[in-house]
Amino acid sequence: MKTLLMIGLFEMVIVRKQKGKKTDVIWIAFSIVLVLLFALGFTLPMGFDLIK
Numbered sequence: 001m002k003t004l005l006m007i008g009l010f011e012m013v014i015v016r017k018q019k020g021k022k023t024d025v026i027w028i029a030f031s032i033v034l035v036l037l038f039a040l041g042f043t044l045p046m047g048f049d050l051i052k
Helices: 002-019 024-043
Strands: none
């Protein structure tokens, strides 16, 4: 879910930049989601046991 949010935020940055609108708030949200994704990625175990 967070990856879709990150992709969406980056697309919003690109579109708003092309239209000449401000992108400050979206860049802040993008960086927060990026930090959360890295934190989640480093704390999760390497493998998943999906058959349990």
